[in-house]
Amino acid sequence: MKTIVVRNFERADGSVVKRLGALGTSTVHEAYGRFGLMKPYLRPAWAGGEAAGTAVTVLAHPGDNWMIHVAVEQCRPGDILVVGCSAANTDGMFGDLLATSLMARGVKGLIIDAGARDAKALREMGFPVWSKAISAKGTVKAALGAVNVPVVCAGVNVIPGDAVIADDDGVVVVRPKDAAEVVAKGEKRYADEEGKRKQLAAGVLGLDMYNMREALKKAGLVYVDEPESD
Amino acid sequence: MKTIVVRNFERADGSVVKRLGALGTSTVHEAYGRFGLMKPYLRPAWAGGEAAGTAVTVLAHPGDNWMIHVAVEQCRPGDILVVGCSAANTDGMFGDLLATSLMARGVKGLIIDAGARDAKALREMGFPVWSKAISAKGTVKAALGAVNVPVVCAGVNVIPGDAVIADDDGVVVVRPKDAAEVVAKGEKRYADEEGKRKQLAAGVLGLDMYNMREALKKAGLVYVDEPESD
Amino acid sequence: MKTIVVRNFERADGSVVKRLGALGTSTVHEAYGRFGLMKPYLRPAWAGGEAAGTAVTVLAHPGDNWMIHVAVEQCRPGDILVVGCSAANTDGMFGDLLATSLMARGVKGLIIDAGARDAKALREMGFPVWSKAISAKGTVKAALGAVNVPVVCAGVNVIPGDAVIADDDGVVVVRPKDAAEVVAKGEKRYADEEGKRKQLAAGVLGLDMYNMREALKKAGLVYVDEPESD
């Protein structure tokens, strides 16, 4: 493991990332074959925050945010900072000063497999953060990690330049080479859902709309009129 | 374990359920002898949601929401859908399409011992959900479970037709045969609390209002003027 | 372990406590050498609540809130009630009636290493609570504990009279004898942060503002232009 900062890498196409963001994590994750989703222990610091961007990655040690400071310089407008940690940690490795710095560079949000702090200020600034914990616990600046190498964050391997979509339902990561296909499938799925939503609101049953009755019968489902005695 | 759908069963009386709902989970749970409360890991998808209804139950396998689709058809106005799972799971087995369908049928809310998704849409629709996690993780429709059999949900055995009361403090379940007695005890308790609240707000101590001083003394409580050295 | 209530003890200076509260938990915790912070599993019952006060402490047994009732009488305006528990517990040991009583006595908030209930009422009353869980689970009044002895709460040993600062980022505890020094350091830190915030917002990099480049180079950080093959 080299302690390096990688300056250049391919980023997912900005317009595709924007369209993925419009779909939201649930649709993107489905369109991606149900892969790429971070573990649900990652939660938004404030409800309603949404972000879509390209990953700048940080590999940090627990309780040490030195590499986050290094990473800021590598960020461009439209990026999202993704921080993995070499061991489980909930310390508040990110707060309002770093958020101010990232906003000044046009960064869309932060995903961190550790803790964040200054929750109130982040909410008031409107800077969206997804983290494992909120904690005032401060950090040191002592150990080198790396910037823009692949990092595992909340169970997903993130490669610099990946498309990252985050909202109230979680965080999903899409490889640049797959992004166009996922957007196409996702937009089709999304369009289909509008029609379905209307039917369901009108009282049509999913059982009929999705033609499930035959398959259920074949699988052995039986309707009975009364509860069995236990 | 039969893979069945039970069509008919006795539901708790609607007017009693409404009165239980007005009392809230804390009062109902106390009036029920401190039983019937689901584990506190079940949390509302949005703060302030409240629901009271009669249980339609689903036994599902992890990551598989086929049986929820089946259950929708069995729901009537005033019901609450309660989903148990055959193993621990946090996948997003329920989202805004199913919520739309349930609202169209007059269902009051969803309780699920697994994950839910589309958190933002659920909040905007005002459909209350209590779940173990929020997760975009999608599901399959592959394995049969059952509808309207007894299911364990967050530590409580729920029988179809049970009264289910849910709010910010959790979810409590009352058997139909016990509901009238619980409502009576709960309303008495509630009425008593109003008077107590006024006294306490006026500065009366609970120690005096509840006549605790004698019992505390008898149990051995001692008042001292200064801290002991450790 | 004696089952006692201590009536008198030294409280941290009220004006110093107020100044600590204005700094917030993150700054106070840093100024205190990164000690004194409770575990981050303690969460506010409602977002945005803030409290600063002097500790009145309770040692309770799980599922038993008798000692909290006893403690109310020992509270003075400006206090914060801190409840430790002799074993892990999430029962709702504190609710709106006790909150009403504490507010009537000028108490600033509650910190409890167990559960609280009546979450909605607490939010509406504006009484701030930090707890391990929200749960409707009721309690008994059966076992003696102690009031105003040192108690461990969420990993911190709290001594009656300690300054307690709580906000969205957590809860931090400062010994009275250290409070003046912490306030001085914290206010200096806070003032410095204002200037830093402005620089960062203007696009200055933390790398330059904090003069990190030399130390990073010395520690062995290397900048490369392209990703390595894995």
Place this chain on the structure above:
Amino acid sequence: MKTIVVRNFERADGSVVKRLGALGTSTVHEAYGRFGLMKPYLRPAWAGGEAAGTAVTVLAHPGDNWMIHVAVEQCRPGDILVVGCSAANTDGMFGDLLATSLMARGVKGLIIDAGARDAKALREMGFPVWSKAISAKGTVKAALGAVNVPVVCAGVNVIPGDAVIADDDGVVVVRPKDAAEVVAKGEKRYADEEGKRKQLAAGVLGLDMYNMREALKKAGLVYVDEPESD
């Protein structure tokens, strides 16, 4: 919820229970349609313990083992004591004295959705226990619960008289009316496994033994000779 002790109930047939025990939890659970398994947080107090018996049930409050003492009298040779708890708890509600008493009555083991203690003595006595935690934390004898009513234990609703099978892989519960069918299916499965084990040990692939290749192809599995670039 009545605070009662039920004296008589139907127990699962002893010889069937013995045959279920010989199959082990994995086989029984499979033969039961993958239902009836307690949550895996329940762990044996010592590795290698095994028990099969009929359920005597206890509903207890956290940190209170009074009802366990009451339940001992209701146990017969061949029973297993199953303890559910009205709220999450890890206190050591069961130890070597109670184990001595149960062994004297021919009880086969204990399943408890809370903590146990005297782990070393239990291991030396050879009395098998499955619990959520090992903890020296003592209990009171203060609140009534019930004996031989249905109780939820680690996510499963247990009815007095149910067959309970426990080993290193967990705890599974079978209703008496289903036990004969489960034993028949399980013994067939077990016999089949012996032949499969021999084939697999001889190097036959499961892919061939289970005829999976066709289904995998149909589902879309593709074999490639080289890794794709990421």
Place this chain on the structure above:
Amino acid sequence: MKTIVVRNFERADGSVVKRLGALGTSTVHEAYGRFGLMKPYLRPAWAGGEAAGTAVTVLAHPGDNWMIHVAVEQCRPGDILVVGCSAANTDGMFGDLLATSLMARGVKGLIIDAGARDAKALREMGFPVWSKAISAKGTVKAALGAVNVPVVCAGVNVIPGDAVIADDDGVVVVRPKDAAEVVAKGEKRYADEEGKRKQLAAGVLGLDMYNMREALKKAGLVYVDEPESD
């Protein structure tokens, strides 16, 4: 919080500590009024290990074991090293080299509110360790903490010189000034238990031996002959 090493302090009497150790954690904890027990997430690195000694304490930062090295010098024969951590951590802060050093100084064991490593070697050396996790994760030696100041470890405030008793059931801490009284009560309890164990083994019921029947009846317990319908 000063970063100091305290050289001298009062230790609990060695012969009393030995007698406490002979009683075991469950009995000591009961005799101490059910206080002083560490949280049950602390587990022995190997089953069967037992230790009784006087506390030398360490306050460390997560992932940093510098202070443990400092503390070794302060240990005397009969001590137990107790390590608290300023934030939640599972890194392997202690391994076989440190164990070798402690054994050379006559130290009886290690209690750490973080991770340990070299589990196999510790087992083979017979050096008992209680920790929150086993993890190979290495540590740095970068940040100062303190030695022989009060530290919170797994929920208990430990003061240098305290008696520490640890076995398969957990870890309990007794203040030196209370130790003689606890030993006396504990030995009485222990002697009583021997007689009770014999009676129970002979088939006497706890209900009769403890004279519980009257109290149960008074509390409202009812015996019924048949299960109620649900």
Place this chain on the structure above:
Amino acid sequence: MKTIVVRNFERADGSVVKRLGALGTSTVHEAYGRFGLMKPYLRPAWAGGEAAGTAVTVLAHPGDNWMIHVAVEQCRPGDILVVGCSAANTDGMFGDLLATSLMARGVKGLIIDAGARDAKALREMGFPVWSKAISAKGTVKAALGAVNVPVVCAGVNVIPGDAVIADDDGVVVVRPKDAAEVVAKGEKRYADEEGKRKQLAAGVLGLDMYNMREALKKAGLVYVDEPESD
């Protein structure tokens, strides 16, 4: 995400893997710059198991072990099977039949980010398994995943052919291109430790052996003779 099976890939050199195995996870992890370690929630199914081999990887869906059956065919003597899961899961996806099959092919062990079952049989067969849980919960064979693509397992991205070292302290993964350097550093470290162990056993302090006194003094550590009053 393609549902593919990759047949050929570069494996880490067998003799280097063997030498890494002889060093153990703690030393390898240190020599690798403290990276590559899986999360400590992965635990051995039986104490004392050790394995070193080259990774064959499986990406599976929760509760579905179809892809494990597919992967067996791709295993060669000296491999270790590493199973990642698309969502959190504790079901028993691996048992004694699969272990029999893997042993017949010379596979050294299994690492699974989910549950395993047949714990007793695995121990008796001597087949080492590291898993997140032990659970009898059975699985289906319904959904395609992939074999020999990069998978995230317990927080580490594993690439087919990686060296995998596992023992009581956890699981560490080393890239083939880094393996020779890690082995060299690790063996040097190991040799150094032997000498240190002897010195420490003879009573030399780590403070002196590692020359820490100067650095501690410089960092501000102060020795005092008596405890401060709190």
